[in-house]
Amino acid sequence: MGDTMATPEKVLKSSKQRDLVLQILRSSMCHPTADWIYEEARKHMSKISKATVYRNLKILKEEGKIRELSISPGIARYDGDIRMHYHIKCLKCGRVDDLPHVFPQVSIEDVGEATGYQVHSHRMEIMGLCPDCQNDGIRNNQMNRSPIL
Numbered sequence: 799m800g801d802t803m804a805t806p807e808k809v810l811k812s813s814k815q816r817d818l819v820l821q822i823l824r825s826s827m828c829h830p831t832a833d834w835i836y837e838e839a840r841k842h843m844s845k846i847s848k849a850t851v852y853r854n855l856k857i858l859k860e861e862g863k864i865r866e867l868s869i870s871p872g873i874a875r876y877d878g879d880i881r882m883h884y885h886i887k888c889l890k891c892g893r894v895d896d897l898p899h900v901f902p903q904v905s906i907e908d909v910g911e912a913t914g915y916q917v918h919s920h921r922m923e924i925m926g927l928c929p930d931c932q933n934d935g936i937r938n939n940q941m942n943r944s945p946i947l
């Protein structure tokens with residue numbers, strides 16, 4: 799019947815750590831990586847370990863309180879906003895932004911009805927260059943451009 803080592807103090811501590819991780823995610827709009835979340839968490843709880851942050855991210859994900867984004871292969875990014883929304887990613891710096899809510903969204907119910915599939919998930923990923931990287935590109939192009947003869 800459960801973990802006999804889980805004293806009330808331990809339970810309280812781990813729920814505090816989980817709340818902190820959740821708070822950090824909900825208050826940041828940048829879809830951070832686990833490492834970034836760990837650095838933030840340390841500012842509030844200096845003794846928190848990386849393993850603890852990773853473990854809590856996994857639990858929060860399983861509880862459906864956060865989402866893990868698959869938009870960056872190899873690097874998991876997390877989102878504290880679990881409402882349905884799409885993401886747009888910069889191919890140069892890796893920044894991930896939310897797509898404004900004005901864009902129409904695919905209705906999973908409609909897709910299921912139209913195809914007969916039982917739809918489990920869907921994702922739409924938009925890639926491009928963020929405004930900052932576009933500006934960099936213009937500067938670099940101007941510097942590197944060879945004279946047209």
Ligand SMILES: [Zn+2]
Pocket residue numbers: 888889890891892893927928929930931932
């Ligand atoms: Zn960028």
Ligand SMILES: [Zn+2]
Pocket residue numbers: 829877879883884885895896
């Ligand atoms: Zn998002």
